[in-house]
Amino acid sequence: MEESPGDGYARRRSRGSFSGVFPGRRQVGDVLRTLVLAGFVLGATTMAARQQPEARALDPVGYGWLVAAALPLLACRRYPMLAFAVSSVLALTYYWSGYPGGPVIVLPGAALFVLTRVRGPATASVAGGALLAALYLVHGTSDGDWLPPLPAAGLVAGVAAVIGIGTALRHRKAAQRATREQQAEHAQRLAEQDRLRVAREVHDVVAHSLAMINVQAGVAAHVADRRPEEARKALQHIKEASAEALTDLRATLEVLRGGDRKEGVAEASASLRHIAELIDHAQAVGIDVYVRGEPGDLPPDVDGAAYRILQESLTNVIRHANQPSSVTVQFGRRDGALEMVVRDDGMGATAPRLGNGLRGMRERSEALGGRFTASATVEGGFEVRATLPVPAAPS
Incomplete structure (x- = not known):
């Protein structure tokens, strides 16, 4: 039985439509990363709240605030700077609100890691420096003792480590891409x-x-x-x-x-x-x-x-x-x-x-x-x- 030109076109079109319905591996990875980090922050903050009786009770608004700080990670690969800025603002305002302290700072840290891989270490360094300055500003103007008792050098080292690892992976990916291009050219x-x-x-x-x-x-x-x-x-x-x-x-x-x-x-x-x-x-x-x-x-x-x-x-x-x-x-x-x-x-x-x-x-x-x-x-x-x-x- 012969195949008409329309049949081939319809089959190609149907395959293309399926590719739009099912997410790719990158999208699945972004969702899984966001879920894991959000679960970690929610669980760790809940446990930390028991050690902070003087803090504001962690109610649905507080949990929603933490979830909102994690949601920008879903778009971090496509809009890295915007996702980092939104996640940072939500994390800093959460600390300033009087809710129990916790590892919510991990969320903008993850966004900073992706920003480094996408935009490079120079842009990430400026963004990381702005995050550190805002972090200590919020800490100085808030009533709660939510920030771990680490010296400034410790937080700087943490940001530097995130940027350094992101930069190394960025260079590795660039080297792999160059190798693939050379192989294709060969x-x-x-x-x-x-x-x-x-x-x-x-x-x-x-x-x-x-x-x-x-x-x-x-x-x-x-x-x-x-x-x-x-x-x-x-x-x-x-x-x-x-x-x-x-x-x-x-x-x-x-x-x-x-x-x-x-x-x-x-x-x-x-x-x-x-x-x-x-x-x-x-x-x-x-x-x-x-x-x-x-x-x-x-x-x-x-x-x-x-x-x-x-x-x-x-x-x-x-x-x-x-x-x-x-x-x-x-x-x-x-x-x-x-x-x-x-x-x-x-x-x-x-x-x-x-x-x-x-x-x-x-x-x-x-x-x-x-x-x-x-x-x-x-x-x-x-x-x-x-x-x-x-x-x-x-x-």
């Missing part, structure tokens, strides 16, 4: 590198094979009536080139499906050991390829990159060079790096425009810490030069 970079790598692989395989197929198809169409044997040979080259392209594409897609980020896996079939195939492809369209020097033993990533750069260079000669007859490929080693130069003898070459092929060759070189240049030669042809560092083999 994952995004890996995904982008995978996308570019697959794009390079597909471009190199498809561009090279289609260039060969295009040239051979033109040859076959040109000589089909007059020289059927040459047409048959061109069609055979087309068959071989398309088969190789399908094989390379299948290998690339298998890597993409498997999520393997190892460059060597994606380029398992790309190796200078298969340079003869590239030479055969070029010679099949009438371009002689001369190889000078030896690349030597190369790590898989360097070997694969060098092969793809050579493949794209020969593809560009086939597609863009003006009447080339030969290509010279020069390999050499210098200062722990492989130097590869591909030069054709075409005519009238101009400064290159940066396309997918040149961009891909440069990205391959730079990904290994190497260099890449492409330019027209004095003779009129085109030259590609790549320098790829070769790590020393472990002893």
Whole structure:
């Protein structure tokens, strides 16, 4: 049974409505914190009232006053400064009212803790200092002996401890957030590198094979009536080139499906050991390829990159060079790096425009810490030069 677009929308909308009905973990945590602190203050103040017979009897108004001082904690995360101010005013006026003394000061202390985490230690320090000043002002103007016999330094130390712990947790949360952002950025970079790598692989395989197929198809169409044997040979080259392209594409897609980020896996079939195939492809369209020097033993990533750069260079000669007859490929080693130069003898070459092929060759070189240049030669042809560092083999 098919699902209509409206069904999916209705289901998403219903899930969204449920998320508005049921509170999140933060809201539940705020409620639980408020209930626990309010219960503690109510219970401790009730017990303290028995030791303060001279104080005003703790009636429903007094209990309501204590509960009211705790209620701002419900909105403390969203409105930290307002919640702290309201809780502080209610706690201080409760002490001033003559009701039995108790730990109601814990409630603005909890609000100060949240204020520190949300707004930072500077704002919390100003708010904490204002609370201490108001606390001693109320104590000096009230009749009751509700404030514990602690020196001023003790209360200052308590406020400082609340701000210090809140600041430490704030920094820890910021560090965790930064770590998550770095991990997300790293994952995004890996995904982008995978996308570019697959794009390079597909471009190199498809561009090279289609260039060969295009040239051979033109040859076959040109000589089909007059020289059927040459047409048959061109069609055979087309068959071989398309088969190789399908094989390379299948290998690339298998890597993409498997999520393997190892460059060597994606380029398992790309190796200078298969340079003869590239030479055969070029010679099949009438371009002689001369190889000078030896690349030597190369790590898989360097070997694969060098092969793809050579493949794209020969593809560009086939597609863009003006009447080339030969290509010279020069390999050499210098200062722990492989130097590869591909030069054709075409005519009238101009400064290159940066396309997918040149961009891909440069990205391959730079990904290994190497260099890449492409330019027209004095003779009129085109030259590609790549320098790829070769790590020393472990002893």
